[in-house]
Amino acid sequence: MSAYMKTVSSKLATLAAVAVCAVALLLAGTPRSLALIEIDITQGNVEPMPIAVADFIGSSEKDRQFGQDIAGVINGNLQRSGLFRPLGRDAHIEKISSFDAAPRFGDWRIIKAQALVTGRIALQSDGRLKAEFRLWDVFAQTQLTGFQFFTTPRNWRRIGHLISDAVYQRLTGEKGYFDSRVVFIEETGPKDQRVKRLAMMDQDGANLRRLTNGDHLVLTPRFNPKSQQITYMSYAGRKPRVYLYNIETGQREIVGDFQGMTFAPRFSPDGRQVIMSWQRDGDGNANIYTMDLRSRKIRRLTNTPAIDTGPSYSPDGKQIVFESDRGGSQQIYVMNSDGSGQQRISFGKGRYSTPVWSPRGDMIAFTKLLSRRFLIGVMRRDGSGERILTEGYHNEGPTWSPNGRVLLFFRESRGERGGPKLWSVDLTGYNEQEVETSNFASDPAWSPLMN
Amino acid sequence: MRWSVSISSLIHVALLASAVVVLPDPEEFEVTTSEAVPVEIISEEEVPKPVPPEKPPEEAKKPEPPKLEPPKPEPKQEVAALPPKPEPEPTPKPDPVEEPPQEKPVEEKPPEPKPEAKPETPDPLKKLIESHKLPQKKPKAPKRPKEKPPERFDDTINALLNKLPDETSAPLPDVTEETEPTDTPRTAAVSQSGTQLEREQIAEIVRAKMSQCWNPPAALKDAHNLKVTFNLAFDRSGGFARAPQSETAVSDSITRAAVESARRALMRCAPYPLPEETYDVWKDMVLNFRPITMF
Amino acid sequence: MMRRLASLKFAAVLCAFFAIAACSSNDKSGDEVGNAEPAKPGSERDFIVNVGDRIFFPTDITTLSDAAKETLRRQAAWLKLYPSVKIQIEGHADERGTREYNIGLSARRGSTTKAFLVSQGIEPGRISTIAYGKERPVALCDAESCWSQNRRAVTLITSGAAS
Numbered sequence: 012m013s014a015y016m017k018t019v020s021s022k023l024a025t026l027a028a029v030a031v032c033a034v035a036l037l038l039a040g041t042p043r044s045l046a047l048i049e050i051d052i053t054q055g056n057v058e059p060m061p062i063a064v065a066d067f068i069g070s071s072e073k074d075r076q077f078g079q080d081i082a083g084v085i086n087g088n089l090q091r092s093g094l095f096r097p098l099g100r101d102a103h104i105e106k107i108s109s110f111d112a113a114p115r116f117g118d119w120r121i122i123k124a125q126a127l128v129t130g131r132i133a134l135q136s137d138g139r140l141k142a143e144f145r146l147w148d149v150f151a152q153t154q155l156t157g158f159q160f161f162t163t164p165r166n167w168r169r170i171g172h173l174i175s176d177a178v179y180q181r182l183t184g185e186k187g188y189f190d191s192r193v194v195f196i197e198e199t200g201p202k203d204q205r206v207k208r209l210a211m212m213d214q215d216g217a218n219l220r221r222l223t224n225g226d227h228l229v230l231t232p233r234f235n236p237k238s239q240q241i242t243y244m245s246y247a248g249r250k251p252r253v254y255l256y257n258i259e260t261g262q263r264e265i266v267g268d269f270q271g272m273t274f275a276p277r278f279s280p281d282g283r284q285v286i287m288s289w290q291r292d293g294d295g296n297a298n299i300y301t302m303d304l305r306s307r308k309i310r311r312l313t314n315t316p317a318i319d320t321g322p323s324y325s326p327d328g329k330q331i332v333f334e335s336d337r338g339g340s341q342q343i344y345v346m347n348s349d350g351s352g353q354q355r356i357s358f359g360k361g362r363y364s365t366p367v368w369s370p371r372g373d374m375i376a377f378t379k380l381l382s383r384r385f386l387i388g389v390m391r392r393d394g395s396g397e398r399i400l401t402e403g404y405h406n407e408g409p410t411w412s413p414n415g416r417v418l419l420f421f422r423e424s425r426g427e428r429g430g431p432k433l434w435s436v437d438l439t440g441y442n443e444q445e446v447e448t449s450n451f452a453s454d455p456a457w458s459p460l461m462n
Numbered sequence: 463m464r465w466s467v468s469i470s471s472l473i474h475v476a477l478l479a480s481a482v483v484v485l486p487d488p489e490e491f492e493v494t495t496s497e498a499v500p501v502e503i504i505s506e507e508e509v510p511k512p513v514p515p516e517k518p519p520e521e522a523k524k525p526e527p528p529k530l531e532p533p534k535p536e537p538k539q540e541v542a543a544l545p546p547k548p549e550p551e552p553t554p555k556p557d558p559v560e561e562p563p564q565e566k567p568v569e570e571k572p573p574e575p576k577p578e579a580k581p582e583t584p585d586p587l588k589k590l591i592e593s594h595k596l597p598q599k600k601p602k603a604p605k606r607p608k609e610k611p612p613e614r615f616d617d618t619i620n621a622l623l624n625k626l627p628d629e630t631s632a633p634l635p636d637v638t639e640e641t642e643p644t645d646t647p648r649t650a651a652v653s654q655s656g657t658q659l660e661r662e663q664i665a666e667i668v669r670a671k672m673s674q675c676w677n678p679p680a681a682l683k684d685a686h687n688l689k690v691t692f693n694l695a696f697d698r699s700g701g702f703a704r705a706p707q708s709e710t711a712v713s714d715s716i717t718r719a720a721v722e723s724a725r726r727a728l729m730r731c732a733p734y735p736l737p738e739e740t741y742d743v744w745k746d747m748v749l750n751f752r753p754i755t756m757f
Numbered sequence: 758m759m760r761r762l763a764s765l766k767f768a769a770v771l772c773a774f775f776a777i778a779a780c781s782s783n784d785k786s787g788d789e790v791g792n793a794e795p796a797k798p799g800s801e802r803d804f805i806v807n808v809g810d811r812i813f814f815p816t817d818i819t820t821l822s823d824a825a826k827e828t829l830r831r832q833a834a835w836l837k838l839y840p841s842v843k844i845q846i847e848g849h850a851d852e853r854g855t856r857e858y859n860i861g862l863s864a865r866r867g868s869t870t871k872a873f874l875v876s877q878g879i880e881p882g883r884i885s886t887i888a889y890g891k892e893r894p895v896a897l898c899d900a901e902s903c904w905s906q907n908r909r910a911v912t913l914i915t916s917g918a919a920s
Contacts, residue, residue: 052724182723183680318862340817364855383853
């Protein structure tokens with residue numbers, strides 16, 4: 012054994028020496044007379060990465076059921092991301108029986124899995140659920156990462172999301188987005204008598220919660236990036252106003268004492284301000300204002316005889332993107348957070364609306380109206396690099412995933428019985444798919460990662 | 463006894479009834495289930511220890527027992543932050559690297575069946591010829607470039623749909639097509655052993671293999687300057703004489719994912735059907751993974 | 758008499774509208790229209806049938822057409838006859854726009870309408886406005902024939918009418 016090790020290490024040393032020589036020669040800049048061939052690889056295979064999520068093991072039937080369910084959540088997330096292709100359990104050759112032993116990598120290579128997730132679930136005596144997982148690189152035969160979590164059994168889906176995020180991050184190098192939620196407007200009833208409710212669900216459509224009872228028209232909910240709060244617009248009492256909703260307590264309150272109508276609210280990145288449009292009584296047009304939620308101080312940012320609305324902060328809070336028809340038609344503008352430096356950035360054909368700043372800061376998503384079609388697109392923060400991700404009869408209102416890689420929007424179908432549904436598409440314009448909801452759904456807004 | 467029971471229940475019913483009558487509808491309250499986020503990360507017990515083939519990583523378990531006790535010490539917030547790497551907030555990436563949002567991924571994975579066979583076919587010459595024929599099919603900037611919009615907007619919405627693969631981007635991804643003629647012709651530039659043709663052959667074979675086996679992480683779309691370099695040593699049968707080593711310093715999670723994806727690809731593709739007679743030419747090799755033109 | 762033609766045209770549009778509005782049960786005016794009895798002067802029905810409670814706008818336009826001004830002049834005249842009546846003007850947009858902008862657009866339609874009535878001598882305090890954006894369509898087809906009915910400002914009597 013030690014002899015073997017020695018051989019190996021001496022071999023390694025030799026190799027290392029050779030490598031060093033080679034590098035040294037390269038560095039020396041002498042004509043590379045060495046037989047060293049250098050090749051650039053610029054082309055890969057961009058199909059989704061095959062990955063296997065083995066059923067999590069457990070010592071009781073109940074544990075195993077949780078394990079299977081959690082593996083299902085992970086498979087669903089990875090599949091929908093478009094970046095992974097989970098291999099069905101039917102294809103698995105090895106049945107994982109020990110969490111603490113390395114898997115038989117050969118068995119997973121045969122089915123072409125590049126990565127493997129194994130896990131173990133154990134209900135604890137104190138009633139909590141313990142979940143552990145490991146992510147394996149099947150070809151390098153190494154463990155890439157591994158964590159364990161404790162939670163209440165009721166939160167088992169979140170375990171699945173947290174593991175999905177860890178896997179996603181380790182394999183793509185980017186933060187994930189699975190442990191997040193979407194707030195939206197659920198719509199029921201015929202088109203001319205629509206009932207709209209504030210609703211919230213997990214990013215994958217599970218755990219739907221209705222937050223209002225449909226008595227009042229409600230629109231455009233958005234998450235507070237820092238706390239359990241939603242801001243939205245409600246017509247309660249036939250007075251259209253911006254409201255706050257506390258997710259934990261269920262309490263609602265009107266934002267500020269505005270004469271007239273307030274709408275199109277959003278939080279600042281620090282969660283302390285609400286930015287919105289205010290149509291003052293006696294004023295012909297909506298302008299953009301902020302209100303500090305603690306001091307209640309109101310600040311006017313735009314002052315034009317035009318409709319200024321749809322404000323959205325850059326993630327650093329220094330700039331605001333919004334839409335205005337001051338130039339004759341809806342276009343996208345950017346200004347500093349104090350209202351200075353207002354400047355148009357959209358110059359393409361058509362009208363531009365609903366700008367939303369990406370959480371990564373480099374892009375702005377928007378709705379574009381062109382030739383009676385509604386398109387969803389993105390552009391860089393200076394308006395360049397416009398790219399359309401999807402188009403159709405009516406697409407509207409994009410919102411970014413917490414990692415800025417996926418957009419959610421709503422798509423309205425035609426006809427008297429038509430209505431909106433939520434769809435997602437990734438930043439590259441691929442992997443478009445519907446997010447299943449039991450009723451019509453519109454005005455989605457993605458939360459940040461939950462923890 | 464009876465009496466008290468019935469009185470009591472009467473009162474209860476009355477109370478309940480009055481509650482129903484008096485309390486307004488639970489308006490917008492009801493459904494809020496507690497928001498608690500009790501997921502705790504107990505151990506960040508990363509065990510990224512390269513577990514050499516088939517050896518049980520039991521080290522993972524030892525951290526548990528102790529952790530089990532102090533579940534709360536871990537601030538819940540940590541949970542999401544779990545990501546193994548300690549690097550600074552990747553999200554608020556100060557970004558403005560402002561690179562052209564690389565056009566559409568050329569993905570649309572090609573009918574990959576063909577590549578399957580390719581590598582084996584020992585007529586690289588033919589491939590070479592082909593490759594020189596369709597070089598400019600390169601998925602270069604598709605129609606909707608990133609410059610100023612005005613002129614580039616034609617009326618047809620389709621033309622706007624950058625996402626749709628257009629002819630330029632959907633050339634059959636023959637193994638041949640990535641002969642990067644535009645790229646620095648590294649292979650040809652340096653003078654060393656082997657004829658130009660031999661070297662081209664070798665490069666061709668390796669690239670063909672990589673175009674099948676390399677699954678670059680999606681984030682590379684935005685990492686345009688990223689270059690991952692591997693020093694390889696082959697044995698005569700085209701397998702690795704030693705495990706592929708990357709020279710690239712891993713400074714962030716994206717680079718790490720890139721390095722790992724490249725390593726996976728190299729191992730997945732081995733052995734390489736390289737011509738034995740030119741073994742001296744390819745026994746040592748430097749591979750640069752540069753996803754620049756991929757998306 | 759002088760504006761005969763215009764009135765006829767208006768009446769035609771109005772009839773078309775009512776045919777549709779009658780179907781929408783939540784519209785108070787709609788219920789009453791089916792009623793064959795003559796409208797009592799000073800009543801809501803009188804206002805709707807004999808004056809006209811709504812005006813229409815072209816796409817993305819918030820200024821008043823001649824026909825719209827005509828209607829509003831009649832509204833102003835009627836409101837002067839019944840000075841205790843208070844009204845609310847509802848601005849609406851069609852569904853072929855984005856949500857928030859349409860709220861702004863319909864608000865502008867409402868304020869333009871209000872401003873005109875005020876210019877005709879109606880006390881601003883009698884008039885409130887509300888903007889519904891694209892949230893309250895009355896015509897549901899996916900065609901201009903419906904969208905044109907949805908781009909509207911409706912004058913609603915909130916109090917003071919004869920019953």
